Amino acid sequence: MNQIITSLKNDSCPYKKIRKFSDEPGIYALFFTGKDFPLADYNPQKDEIIYIGKTESSQANRDEKTHFTSGKTGSSTIRRSLGALLKDELSLVPIPRNDKDFDAGRKSFFKFDEPSEDKLTKWMKDNLALSFYAYEQPPSEIDVLETGLIAEAKPLLNIDSKNPDNPYARIIKAARKACADEANQIMAQKEPSRETSRETSMEPSMEPVKTKVVPFRTDSVNADKNEHKYEEIFKTALPLIETAIAEVAIRKLSIQLSQEDFKKVGNRQSYSFNLEFSDGIVVNDIGGSAVARDLARVLEQSENFNKNLKDMHVKFRMDKGFVLWISQQ
Secondary structure, eight states: HHHHHHHHHHHHHEEEGOOOOOOOEEEEEEESSSSOOOOOOOOTTTTTTEEEEEEOOHHHIIIIIIIIIIIIIOHHHHHHHHHHHHHHHHHHEEEEHHHHHHHTTTOOOOOOHHHHHHHHHHHHHHHEEEEEEEEOSOOOHHHHHEEEEEEEHOOOOOOOSSTTTTTHHHHHHHHHHHHHHHHHHHHHHHHHHHHHHHHHHHHHHSSSGGGGGOOSOHHHHHHHHHTTTTTHHHHHHHHHHHHHHHHHTOOOOOEEHHHHHHHHHHOOOOEEEEEEEETTTESSSSTTTTOOOOOHHHHHTTTHHHTTTOOOOEEEEEEOEEEEEEOOO
16 A cells, blocks of 8 residues: 555646546545645645545546536535635635435535636646556455555545544535535525425425435336336345445445346346435436336335435446445445
8 A cells, every 4th residue: 555655646746737647447646736725724745645536437537527627516526625625715606516406405415606616627727736546457446445545545635434534524524514505505595496395395204215316207117118027136135235335335345146036027138237326316317227227216215225325425336247236436
């Protein structure tokens, strides 16, 4: 770990001087190169890593096209953290990430209005440096490496469960919450009917699944003859999945499912799928996969799953070998 951390520090380069971003998966590190860091009484050292992240695709996709791109704050935890700390200094205006978040009462995510997004991007490009360690390994191995590096370096802006002893996490999370609260207050003032509708949907007498917002249409789902065929398989595996969710913050986990069980009830060319939950709500398009939709229904109705998924972004991926991979983003 120390060798990789040393390599990341030695390869640090100001963002504006980077001419090409890697097309490989791996680990990236951020450094502060400005004069005044936006956190009272704290100024990072020249070679201090302030954030460590991973990419399972490429550095170009994660750093260049997400973290350092305007309009991507809703998908970038580092942009949300820095934006929250810079809100007053740069006069940033937080807004909900999208209408679906607001309607579903998901208030932890936010972005900024267009002028604010541009201000934040400019600040990041002016004040941050990057380095990258290519690591062309399976996602589970990349996750293990990232976890170890965060534990060793203890970066200031890593505020999740991989960096539990971060003394600044509470301050940063509070700043993010203030932005999220302001964003949702603005939306509520503009569209009070949305807030009223959401509160009605949260009445105790309603089934929890009815408060979920999913990105596929009900009418197209009902037309799928394979709908609900795979639910019993996932219900049988649910205790293992719930146990994995409780541990996913520590490491990526996998569950081997039975190929025979799936082929007994379905006849598909591919059973593979990707499914993402954020705060207990499906956030990716699973309209083309009856298998993913059935898993989503089973999970949405699991009390333990919903309890453990608060403020978490969890990804499920079933590969061709019928291995269900579970990881936290």
